Amino acid sequence: MEIRALHFDVFGTVVDWRESIAREAAKLLSSKGVDCDWHAFADAWRSRYQPAMEEVRSGRRGWAKLDDLHRENLDAVLDEFGISRVDDTDLDHLNMAWHRLDPWPDAVAGMNRLKRNYILVTLSNGNVSLMVDMAKRAGLPWDAVLGAEVVGAYKPQPEAYLRNAELLGLKPEECLMVAAHNGDLDAAGTLAYRTAFVFRRTEHGPNQSTDLEPTGDYDFVAEDFLDLADKLGC
Amino acid sequence: MEIRALHFDVFGTVVDWRESIAREAAKLLSSKGVDCDWHAFADAWRSRYQPAMEEVRSGRRGWAKLDDLHRENLDAVLDEFGISRVDDTDLDHLNMAWHRLDPWPDAVAGMNRLKRNYILVTLSNGNVSLMVDMAKRAGLPWDAVLGAEVVGAYKPQPEAYLRNAELLGLKPEECLMVAAHNGDLDAAGTLAYRTAFVFRRTEHGPNQSTDLEPTGDYDFVAEDFLDLADKLGC
Numbered sequence: 001m002e003i004r005a006l007h008f009d010v011f012g013t014v015v016d017w018r019e020s021i022a023r024e025a026a027k028l029l030s031s032k033g034v035d036c037d038w039h040a041f042a043d044a045w046r047s048r049y050q051p052a053m054e055e056v057r058s059g060r061r062g063w064a065k066l067d068d069l070h071r072e073n074l075d076a077v078l079d080e081f082g083i084s085r086v087d088d089t090d091l092d093h094l095n096m097a098w099h100r101l102d103p104w105p106d107a108v109a110g111m112n113r114l115k116r117n118y119i120l121v122t123l124s125n126g127n128v129s130l131m132v133d134m135a136k137r138a139g140l141p142w143d144a145v146l147g148a149e150v151v152g153a154y155k156p157q158p159e160a161y162l163r164n165a166e167l168l169g170l171k172p173e174e175c176l177m178v179a180a181h182n183g184d185l186d187a188a189g190t191l192a193y194r195t196a197f198v199f200r201r202t203e204h205g206p207n208q209s210t211d212l213e214p215t216g217d218y219d220f221v222a223e224d225f226l227d228l229a230d231k232l233g234c
Numbered sequence: 235m236e237i238r239a240l241h242f243d244v245f246g247t248v249v250d251w252r253e254s255i256a257r258e259a260a261k262l263l264s265s266k267g268v269d270c271d272w273h274a275f276a277d278a279w280r281s282r283y284q285p286a287m288e289e290v291r292s293g294r295r296g297w298a299k300l301d302d303l304h305r306e307n308l309d310a311v312l313d314e315f316g317i318s319r320v321d322d323t324d325l326d327h328l329n330m331a332w333h334r335l336d337p338w339p340d341a342v343a344g345m346n347r348l349k350r351n352y353i354l355v356t357l358s359n360g361n362v363s364l365m366v367d368m369a370k371r372a373g374l375p376w377d378a379v380l381g382a383e384v385v386g387a388y389k390p391q392p393e394a395y396l397r398n399a400e401l402l403g404l405k406p407e408e409c410l411m412v413a414a415h416n417g418d419l420d421a422a423g424t425l426a427y428r429t430a431f432v433f434r435r436t437e438h439g440p441n442q443s444t445d446l447e448p449t450g451d452y453d454f455v456a457e458d459f460l461d462l463a464d465k466l467g468c
Contacts, residue, residue, distance in 0.1 A: 067403070119366055129403035132353055132378050144366050144379040149401065167383065169301070169363035 009179035110225020156187035344459020390421035
């Protein structure tokens with residue numbers, strides 16, 4: 001069955017959240033006299049991402065969009081780092097740094113090539129406004145912004161993948177999940193999605209220890225989006 | 235409050251459904267030996283659009299996406315015109331003609347100008363795959379495909395407008411509804427959307443009798459999307 005749509009993981013696969021968040025945190029908080037290891041700050045903020053979504057996935061709390069989870073997690077990280085006396089307006093602005101993440105250098109050029117032959121959609125846990133603002137700023141040429149908030153489920157819940165395909169009128173077999181994360185590809189593959197692993201060896205910085213290699217039998221393994229475009233004949 | 239996003243009605247406002255449907259129906263059905271007034275056929279098919287959605291809006295039936303309503307309505311129109319012996323594969327293809335509607339001549343150029351300064355989203359009763367396929371074929375540069383299927387409500391239900399704004403993280407006052415239909419603009423305006431009437435004097439053919447003039451006190455009245463771009467300073 002022919003691939004019709006590419007469903008992209010976004011954080012880490014399309015955009016470099018760690019450098020972007022470290023840069024924005026440094027800019028805002030150093031202007032308030034705060035000093036710390038900004039990459040450690042970014043890592044600490046990101047480390048609260050999965051546990052926060054797990055509260056929703058488990059049903060222990062009702063639906064909450066990622067912007068709201070990020071904002072709660074920011075408060076917790078500030079406590080953890082002993083940072084106080086930053087006003088809410090500044091923190092709301094810092095929280096929106098997730099809407100201003102920079103793409104990996106190959107991402108836009110690769111996506112523009114892939115877009116010629118395929119439908120490109122988000123299959124991210126980020127909410128719609130986050131994805132729209134990010135795309136607008138970075139020039140990401142999505143055909144549609146789908147994902148968690150639209151489908152009402154956080155990856156890796158099966159509904160997230162199944163509903164994303166269904167909204168496009170496609171069978172999972174007609175969809176290619178593109179991600180830098182084995183777990184995401186494994187969840188999609190189990191549901192009959194085709195799979196493409198993309199190397200992002202510095203998503204977690206120079207000492208990254210996870211997702212350095214594909215661990216599953218994926219349909220495609222690509223160095224970056226340009227290589228993926230080559231492999232898909234775009 | 236500054237306008238941040240333009241929410242577009244699509245059928246009639248962005249695309250010329252009548253000519254496109256008449257052309258596709260003529261092509262498919264004349265090859266089967268059927269002859270009829272193809273514009274009348276298109277009008278008859280479209281005339282069943284609002285009653286079908288009203289079944290959903292009223293709660294008399296559960297959610298059904300527009301593709302499915304179109305398919306049921308096609309069967310009814312074929313009966314009405316006494317057309318039989320067309321097989322399901324051909325009818326499914328004809329039903330997908332709604333995914334292949336042509337834009338008005340100014341639409342793509344106007345939207346590309348508007349996209350520089352604003353977020354452009356669909357606020358259509360068409361389902362996601364219909365909007366994505368149409369955009370891909372016609373080159374409509376949406377920032378996001380939202381609307382009925384994503385928000386779970388058919389216009390003019392208030393939830394359709396309110397949820398579309400909310401998904402973008404915007405207040406209705408930051409949203410401009412763009413439509414060629416007074417009823418759509420009135421429903422949006424009541425909910426604090428800003429409003430732009432665009433003339434589409436031949437949506438219903440040369441003898442159109444509705445929506446020939448704006449009947450409300452709208453924020454903008456534009457000849458077409460290029461004129462709207464002028465008026466919005468794009």
